[in-house]
Amino acid sequence: MNLNSRLAAGFVAIALILAGPLSFAVWSLFHLKGDSVELRDRDFGGSIALGKLRDGLRDVRHQELALLFSKDTTSRNAMDVQIKRVAALADSLKTFDLKDFARDIGASIREVASAAPAEYKAALAGDTTRADSISSRVFVPALTRADSTVLNAERSLQLRAAELVDSQTSKITQTTTASIIALVLALLIAGSISFWLTRSISGPIDDLESGMSSVAGGYLEYDLKIPNDRTDEFGRLAVSFREMTRQLMELDKLKAEFVSVASHELKTPINVIVGYLQLLDEGVYGPLTPKQTEIHKTVANQAQTLSRLVKQLLDVSRFEAGGGRLEPRQIRLDRLLKELESAFHVLALQREIVFKVDEAPGLPTEVYWDLDRINEVLGNLLSNAFKFTPRGGEVDLTISPDGSNVRVSVRDTGAGIPPEQVPRIFEKFFMADNQSAARAAGSGLGLAIAKGIVEAHRGSISCESMLGAGTTFSITLPPRVPRHSQRVVGVVG
Ligand code: ADP
Secondary structure, three states, X not given: OOHHHHHHHHHHHHHHHHHHHHHHHHHHHHHHHHHHXXXXXXXXXXXXXXXXXXXXXXXXXXXXXXXXHHOOHHHHHHHHHHHHHHHHHHHHHHHHOOHXXXXXXHHHHHHHHHHHHHHHHHHHOOOHHHHHHHHHHHHHHHHHHHHHHHHHHHHHHHHHHHHHHHHHHHHHHHHHHHHHHHHHHHHHHHHHHHHHHHHHHHHHHHHHHHHHHHHHOOOOOOOOOOOOOOOOHHHHHHHHHHHHHHHHHHHHHHHHHHHHHHHHHHHHHHHHHHHHHHHHHOOOOOOOOHHHHHHHHHHHHHHHHHHHHHHHHHHHHHHHHOOOOOOOEEEEHHHHHHHHHHHHHHHHHHHOOEEEEEEOOOOOOEEEXXXXXXXXXXXXXXXXXXXXXOOOOEEXXXXXXXXXXXXXXXXXXXOOOOHHHHHHOOOOOOOOOOHHHOOOOOOOOHHHHHHHHHHHOOOEEEEEEEOXXXXXXXXXXXXXXXXXXXXXXXXXX
């Protein structure tokens, strides 16, 4: 599934999951609305109709009393109108689902209506005794029956309304609980989907980002976790990334091979020049004039510098062409120090420089480094120290523990480096403005190579210097470098 369809599927799933509780809430509200409408139309409507009926029955009784008192047609007509009104109201009760009550009230009112004409007649004829008798025998009992049935109906209606409200309240509670549970579940599922979506996108992005920054830092062998057979955009990016690093490594190798071949080709003519210069110096071609001797010395110096430069280039380029891999092996630290001490002992005597080697306690007996490369680094730092230190000066080689790492420092009391140039000291071909203090011409490559080798061991190198007072180079290395460690980067090219 590609990125777009995965995102779309994720969002649709989240929308559907959230729509569930929402639809349930809407459905429940719809039902509650039905119950409320029923309450309004049936129970409240019925209650109002019963209230009006009760007032109407009272009015009928008032009209009857007025008729018995005044015995005129106006009172009779008013009473008749009132009886018809209550009869109509009693009829309307059927619509409020008050079946038995509506039937009993209707019967009582019909009784009232059927007794009314005889009572009108007796009252208008002035037959008070008969009118009173009809009233007390039929009319008033029927009215009283109707009135008490209305009261009972009202009570029953109140009871029914209370039951309906109770059932609505419990339905609302159930709906609220169910909606909350559904919402929490939906949020949990939506959260899991979002988490899965984010992980499935951020994982490969992080992997690619690490890969890119490794390449930017010069390490081309970063192993992407994204499989090549992944079919989405990340899979295609991984394929491109692997192809890019493969081509870069190829280019690097080609470049190193080119430098290697070029420096090898340069070696022969330089050796010929150096050889002839030596023969000239030995007088094989006859004695040299003082001027020629001076010129010979300058040319010989330059030829030596060129020869050293070509040798360094050749070393490094061979190393890089071979993949720049380190070949770490077990090294006894005391043996390494002893060999360095004896290698530089003679030089120290010749130059009348005090050379001290110091081993601090707490060091591991053995370390796991590429011996040749580390010898190259330390040899370069010590050669520089001897090169820039005048007669009577000091050079110290100190090795000490630095946390779980090993720290090696080369200190001299030589010329020092101008402070503004210290940060550039590890750049390729950079040489500080202190060459007048140097015993021999340099190439500016030694420290760049040293830095590459130290970093390939996953270590670091630093320099502290004070102009005219001396310089200290320190390297910090982990005691064990993985067998096929990082390649030495960016030394040549
Ligand atoms: P090279 O020694 O061949 O010139 P390096 O890369 O080893 O090349 O050193 C670069 C420059 O750093 C040197 O030319 C010198 O200016 C400065 N440098 C290195 N080591 C020392 C030191 N111990 N004292 C003073 N300057 C130094």
